[in-house]
Amino acid sequence: MYKVKRTLLLILCMAVMLTSLLTACGGSENATNSAAAISSSTSAETSTVAQETTLPEVKLTWYVLSNSQPDDALVFAEANKYIKDKINATVEFYPLNQGEYNDKIKVKLAGQEPIDLVFTSSWLNPYNDNIAKGALLPIDELLDQYGAELKASIPQKYWDMVKLKKIGDDKAKIYGVPNYQIEASVNGLAFRKDLAEKYNLVDAINNMKNYDDLTPILNTIKENEKSVFPLIDANLTPEGKYDLTTEAYKYASVANGIAGATIDIDTFKVAGLDDPTLNATELKLAQIRRDWYLKNYIDKNAITGNVDLEPYKKQGKVFAYLLGACKPGVEIEEKTKYGYDIIAKQTRAPMTSVGQVTATMNAIPNSSKNPERAMMLLNLVNTDKYLYNLLNFGIEKTHYTKIDENTIEILKDSKFNPSMAWALGNQFNAFVQKGQPADVWELTKKLNENAISSPIEGFSFNSEPVKTEIAQMTTTGLKYDKIILNGAADPVKTIEKRNKELSINDNWKKVAAEVQKQLDEWKAANVK
Amino acid sequence: MFLTNSKGSLENRRNKIYKILINGFFIAFAVCCLIPMITVISISISPEDDIMKFGYQIFPKHIDFLSYKYIFAYPKQILNAYGVTFFVTIGGTLLALLINSMAAYALSRKQFEYRNPLAFIVFFTTMFSGGLIPWYILITNYLHLSNTIWVMIIPSLASPWNMFLLRTNFKAIPDSIIESAKIDGANEMYIYYKLILPLSKPALATIGLFFSLGFWNDWWLCLLFIDKSGLFNLQYILYRMMANITYLTSQMPLNLGLVVDTSQIPNESARMATVILAAGPMLFVFTFFQKYFVQGLTVGSIKG
Numbered sequence: 001m002y003k004v005k006r007t008l009l010l011i012l013c014m015a016v017m018l019t020s021l022l023t024a025c026g027g028s029e030n031a032t033n034s035a036a037a038i039s040s041s042t043s044a045e046t047s048t049v050a051q052e053t054t055l056p057e058v059k060l061t062w063y064v065l066s067n068s069q070p071d072d073a074l075v076f077a078e079a080n081k082y083i084k085d086k087i088n089a090t091v092e093f094y095p096l097n098q099g100e101y102n103d104k105i106k107v108k109l110a111g112q113e114p115i116d117l118v119f120t121s122s123w124l125n126p127y128n129d130n131i132a133k134g135a136l137l138p139i140d141e142l143l144d145q146y147g148a149e150l151k152a153s154i155p156q157k158y159w160d161m162v163k164l165k166k167i168g169d170d171k172a173k174i175y176g177v178p179n180y181q182i183e184a185s186v187n188g189l190a191f192r193k194d195l196a197e198k199y200n201l202v203d204a205i206n207n208m209k210n211y212d213d214l215t216p217i218l219n220t221i222k223e224n225e226k227s228v229f230p231l232i233d234a235n236l237t238p239e240g241k242y243d244l245t246t247e248a249y250k251y252a253s254v255a256n257g258i259a260g261a262t263i264d265i266d267t268f269k270v271a272g273l274d275d276p277t278l279n280a281t282e283l284k285l286a287q288i289r290r291d292w293y294l295k296n297y298i299d300k301n302a303i304t305g306n307v308d309l310e311p312y313k314k315q316g317k318v319f320a321y322l323l324g325a326c327k328p329g330v331e332i333e334e335k336t337k338y339g340y341d342i343i344a345k346q347t348r349a350p351m352t353s354v355g356q357v358t359a360t361m362n363a364i365p366n367s368s369k370n371p372e373r374a375m376m377l378l379n380l381v382n383t384d385k386y387l388y389n390l391l392n393f394g395i396e397k398t399h400y401t402k403i404d405e406n407t408i409e410i411l412k413d414s415k416f417n418p419s420m421a422w423a424l425g426n427q428f429n430a431f432v433q434k435g436q437p438a439d440v441w442e443l444t445k446k447l448n449e450n451a452i453s454s455p456i457e458g459f460s461f462n463s464e465p466v467k468t469e470i471a472q473m474t475t476t477g478l479k480y481d482k483i484i485l486n487g488a489a490d491p492v493k494t495i496e497k498r499n500k501e502l503s504i505n506d507n508w509k510k511v512a513a514e515v516q517k518q519l520d521e522w523k524a525a526n527v528k
Numbered sequence: 529m530f531l532t533n534s535k536g537s538l539e540n541r542r543n544k545i546y547k548i549l550i551n552g553f554f555i556a557f558a559v560c561c562l563i564p565m566i567t568v569i570s571i572s573i574s575p576e577d578d579i580m581k582f583g584y585q586i587f588p589k590h591i592d593f594l595s596y597k598y599i600f601a602y603p604k605q606i607l608n609a610y611g612v613t614f615f616v617t618i619g620g621t622l623l624a625l626l627i628n629s630m631a632a633y634a635l636s637r638k639q640f641e642y643r644n645p646l647a648f649i650v651f652f653t654t655m656f657s658g659g660l661i662p663w664y665i666l667i668t669n670y671l672h673l674s675n676t677i678w679v680m681i682i683p684s685l686a687s688p689w690n691m692f693l694l695r696t697n698f699k700a701i702p703d704s705i706i707e708s709a710k711i712d713g714a715n716e717m718y719i720y721y722k723l724i725l726p727l728s729k730p731a732l733a734t735i736g737l738f739f740s741l742g743f744w745n746d747w748w749l750c751l752l753f754i755d756k757s758g759l760f761n762l763q764y765i766l767y768r769m770m771a772n773i774t775y776l777t778s779q780m781p782l783n784l785g786l787v788v789d790t791s792q793i794p795n796e797s798a799r800m801a802t803v804i805l806a807a808g809p810m811l812f813v814f815t816f817f818q819k820y821f822v823q824g825l826t827v828g829s830i831k832g
Binding site: 068070100103111311 | 580602664757
């Protein structure tokens with residue numbers, strides 16, 4: 001009896017001790033932290049007394065979209081020294097990667113935790129949803145007051161593109177600062193340079209006007225290089241264009257290429273399955289691909305499943321492939337990755353869209369206790385080359401070496417190389433890395449300037465009224481698209497069969513009518 | 529004489545065939561279980577190029593510890609994470625067993641008048657929950673547990689499912705044992721500690737294993753509530769590391785204008801190395817618990 005009591009008492013005692021021990025640990029850590037903060041703040045204050053006497057010291061929290069690095073603490077401490085001098089704030093950086101960002105930030109914003117800066121975008125921690133929920137602060141006034149430099153550094157047209165009208169508001173406001181970089185999407189094709197030179201194909205590639213011009217090029221490779229596939233994936237024009245030139249394309253799809261949701265942007269009319277131009281182009285492309293398939297330009301083993309192109313590229317087993325972003329410097333980037341020189345050829349005019357501009361932004365949450373300071377920090381990070389590069393590449397000589405004023409080489413065993421420059425701020429402030437063209441940012445800026453935006457930009461199709469039709473048509477698409485895109489069966493018959501299936505219950509016509517109706521309404525309201 | 533003799537040898541032969549068949553079957557079965565494990569180990573020590581060229585191999589063609597070097601490049605972080613995970617697993621399992629078994633014991637006793645309403649309240653939480661965000665707000669804003677080690681333990685301490693499992697187990701213990709102990713002067717604590725717990729060792733071991741697996745494998749709580757890198761647990765660190773590698777070796781950095789040399793970054797092999805680091809210690813724990821599983825099967829038969 002006595003023994004039991006004693007043992008129980010012992011367990012209890014241990015539990016209590018353990019608890020107090022751990023809380024003590026946590027407590028002391030906090031204490032040392034704040035002590036450190038105080039001591040560093042006093043030293044900084046003395047140094048900047050003359051400059052920023054009016055700014056009281058604050059602590060900011062920034063959940064950075066980044067990949068955490070071994071030397072995070074070192075770099076963030078260095079950054080804090082600098083930020084302290086400039087705006088008398090200490091910033092707690094919490095790097096989060098793309099996989100965890102949504103989960104973590106969603107609850108933090110909902111829980112009204114005092115956060116000062118977050119990443120938001122069209123695809124991660126969604127900008128629109130956050131605004132609808134009221135999670136982000138409108139920053140128009142803050143920008144004018146504390147971010148004039150930042151505002152001037154980004155062309156006005158991009159500020160207009162990130163403006164959004166919240167329900168209940170009378171006008172659209174800015175809720176986030178786009179991380180200024182390439183703001184246009186450009187499609188293109190890549191060709192292995194060594195092979196192209198070996199068979200004198202460089203001119204042919206550069207002078208290519210359309211899909212048919214590709215065939216003789218691919219044929220040369222097929223006949224002479226036994227170990228290289230001319231293509232792995234025959235779908236070299238995702239938007240279904242026959243011309244391989246940089247002219248603007250006449251058609252735009254508003255619902256993932258579903259039949260009946262393609263719009264002729266010159267006339268604002270839906271181009272359906274009965275549109276002669278569209279049909280002729282599709283058939284022409286399908287016949288070319290069929291031809292390639294029959295001539296074994298494609299690895300037939302690869303088209304059955306979802307092809308992973310990476311191993312083919314790494315082993316140099318493919319001659320031509322689609323480039324998702326055919327932008328300045330892409331040749332060198334592809335070479336770093338796969339070890340082959342390539343010839344890159346643009347196949348579409350550069351296009352700007354809201355989705356592109358809002359693809360990476362930083363914003364101030366509503367729960368921020370110091371929005372003014374957060375704006376100052378945003379201003380600093382976007383306009384100050386030193387700070388931006390410090391947060392990107394780390395400390396000079398520890399993490400990278402300078403080759404000249406603007407070019408750096410990252411050290412081989414760098415303990416700080418998150419490679420997330422695009423999520424942090426104005427990328428045109430970044431150092432050029434060894435291997436990139438020295439004028440890469442000027443070229444990119446020029447590309448941005450030349451980019452066109454679609455006349456139907458801003459129109460978004462609400463598929464709710466026709467969702468059954470779309471679901472049925474998507475199933476049909478899954479069944480036939482892969483076959484047509486790779487030329488695995490007779491194109492005339494397959495397209496005919498597919499179109500018949502898409503026409504069941506007048507499915508595509510219903511979708512087309514709905515798209516046209518919404519487009520007309522949108523046009524009446526938005527296009528003058 | 530002749531007859532019995534031949535019958536005996538026939539039986540012997542038959543036994544032999546059965547033995548061979550049964551042993552053969554289990555050997556084949558064991559091999560089937562082992563192959564994936566061996567493959568994982570093999571991939572983790574294969575160079576990335578070999579995986580690209582030859583696919584997954586049961587035995588590596590070349591041995592290369594790049595992936596382990598990559599993961600252990602900064603051992604302090606990993607060791608610290610192991611420490612956090614061990615503490616959370618051991619401490620969490622013991623606390624969870626204590627709390628759930630105490631609750632289960634109280635609810636299993638017929639003398640406890642409000643056991644049914646209480647059991648219903650516990651049961652109710654399995655059907656409805658407050659939702660993620662209220663739960664998050666409760667833990668961060670009211671209990672102030674975020675960024676403490678306790679946040680990885682306390683939210684998963686009370687588990688209705690395991691509690692009911694234990695209660696059912698305790699109920700199976702005859703009342704007469706408890707009564708006789710009472711006659712001998714034992715109080716409730718003594719009965720719980722000296723009789724019920726030892727009699728339910730197999731059940732406790734089973735549930736302890738569930739709990740320890742849960743605590744060991746958890747990274748979700750760490751993701752939600754921990755910002756300070758010193759408190760990251762093993763699974764979370766490995767998860768971040770893998771996310772990092774996947775990002776660097778994907779097309780994405782290229783499309784966004786960054787130059788990354790990926791030739792020195794292990795991808796597939798690192799994935800398998802993290803599997804080994806994450807699962808390895810648990811394998812030993814399982815063998816330790818196994819003896820209780822076997823005991824659990826035989827306990828009933830001995831008592832008849």
